[in-house]
Structures are given as C-alpha cells and as structure tokens.
Amino acid sequence: MPKEEKSIGQSPLLSDADSVYAKIMNDIADGVFVSGDRLVTTQLAKRYDTSINPIREALKQLQGEGFVSISPNSGASVSKFEFETMRNVFEILQLLDPYLLQYFVETYTSEQMAETQSIQDKLENMSDDELMEFRYWDTEFHWSIYKHHYNKQAIDLWKRNRLILHAMHVNLPINLIRIKQSIVEHRALLNAISNRDSDEALGVLRAHISGSGSFWSRHYRF
Structure with missing residues (x-):
C-alpha cells in the first residue's frame, strides 16, 4: 500500500x-x-x-x-510500464505538443501569457532543494499553454500521456543538470512566444522534447 x-x-x-x-x-x-x-x-x-x-x-x-x-x-x-510504452508516449507527445503550442502562439492573450510567465518565474527562482517539485511545475508550465486549445480531444489525449509519463518517471532520481537545462529551454520558448514567432517556438519545443526523451531513455530502468 x-x-x-x-x-x-x-x-x-x-x-x-x-x-x-x-x-x-x-x-x-x-x-x-x-x-x-x-x-x-x-x-x-x-x-x-x-x-x-x-x-x-x-x-x-x-x-x-x-x-x-x-x-x-x-x-x-x-500497470507495469515498459520501455515500449515510454517510447510510444514520447512519440505521441512529439506530435501533440507542437500542435497545441502553435494555437497558443497565434491566439494568446496578455492574461494567458502572464499566467505562463508566473509559472516560469517560479521555476527560475527555485532553490536546489525545491527542484524535486520540478515535474509538477513543468507540467503546470506546459498545461498553462495547451489548455486553451479548442480541440478538447487532443487536450485529453495529451493529458493522458503526460500522466503516464509522470507515473513512469516518478521514482527516477532528480538530475539537477537536466532540470536547469529544461528551465532555460522554457525561457527560450517564452521569448519566441512573446514575439509571436511560431517557427522559432516550434523549433525550441521540439528540441526540448527531444532532449528530455533522450535523457530519460538513457536512465530508464525496468
């Protein structure tokens, strides 16, 4: 129990x-x-x-x-999640994240951007001791962007796969280097969004997802 x-x-x-x-x-x-x-x-x-x-x-x-x-x-x-499950989850998120992001870049309001910015500020001001909470606030960051999309089926699919990711990774050790790198990538993503630059934002996001996928693939154990 x-x-x-x-x-x-x-x-x-x-x-x-x-x-x-x-x-x-x-x-x-x-x-x-x-x-x-x-x-x-x-x-x-x-x-x-x-x-x-x-x-x-x-x-x-x-x-x-x-x-x-x-x-x-x-x-x-x-459920006992296997490597194949993790691979499939990452591939689905690699398709969904850019789709959901592009809509936000094109339609976000100042209030929506301020919400995402406040979450990024929280991440950037975390002490090393607080970084164990990174997965929670990382999800908050992405959710603050994607939840505004009109396609609720796509949002639900993203949420389900993101939760699977949490369940699979929850007992993996915290890696401060990867976490701090992810926070820097968030900032680059926010800068591109603030400029309404879809191409740059999508490029940053794809690199962010790819980097996370490569890292966890190397460290995942059965």
Whole structure:
C-alpha cells in the first residue's frame, strides 16, 4: 500500500479533485503507488473515505486507460510500464505538443501569457532543494499553454500521456543538470512566444522534447 507521501498538490491535469478516480490517479502519478503495486479495494476505500463501489468503478476506468491492470486471481495493481510504452508516449507527445503550442502562439492573450510567465518565474527562482517539485511545475508550465486549445480531444489525449509519463518517471532520481537545462529551454520558448514567432517556438519545443526523451531513455530502468 502507499509509500511515504510525496505529493505537493493535486495534479493540474486532474480537474475533479474530489472524485475517487482523480485521487487514485494523482497517487499513481505522484509515486504513492508505483508500477506493480497492488491496489486493494478495501484499503483504498479507507484511504479515500468512501465505499467499495466507487473504488471499483474508478479502477475499471483506470484499467481502460492503461494505468491499472486487473486479473481474476490477483486483483488490481498499477500497470507495469515498459520501455515500449515510454517510447510510444514520447512519440505521441512529439506530435501533440507542437500542435497545441502553435494555437497558443497565434491566439494568446496578455492574461494567458502572464499566467505562463508566473509559472516560469517560479521555476527560475527555485532553490536546489525545491527542484524535486520540478515535474509538477513543468507540467503546470506546459498545461498553462495547451489548455486553451479548442480541440478538447487532443487536450485529453495529451493529458493522458503526460500522466503516464509522470507515473513512469516518478521514482527516477532528480538530475539537477537536466532540470536547469529544461528551465532555460522554457525561457527560450517564452521569448519566441512573446514575439509571436511560431517557427522559432516550434523549433525550441521540439528540441526540448527531444532532449528530455533522450535523457530519460538513457536512465530508464525496468
């Protein structure tokens, strides 16, 4: 059952924070439950102060989305993500991120840009001790850009794959060099966005995703 709590808050990708589904998903994405962990319905019901039926319904939904595996003999457990899954996730995000970004570059308002800027300021002002929170604020950064897109199906697909990424990487060690490099890349992306330069913004974003993918591919362990 649960590891030591690591959460710094509800994932920005889970809007219905009070639902049982969101609570379980947040715990998976946050590393409270990791790949292979059993998910016992009675223990989950106690943890989330609810009855068994909502837990079962949430687990079935998570099974359909690929986050949970359910078998007649061993019950429910967090899915065991493999290298192929990580590769597929990165390839999907490499397609979706530029698509969602371009719309923002062309349509953002001053208020929307100010929100993204404030998140970047938070990242740039983090101390080394606070950088363990980077994955949360990195997701906030990208979400502040993509959530304004009109294509809600594309946004939902992006959110699902981003959550899978969280679940796969949550127990990997923090690498300060890669984190600080990513923050610099965010700044370059913001500069291109502020100039309404789609070509430059897309180039920076593709390099950012590629760099992250190469790094985690080298460090991922089964």
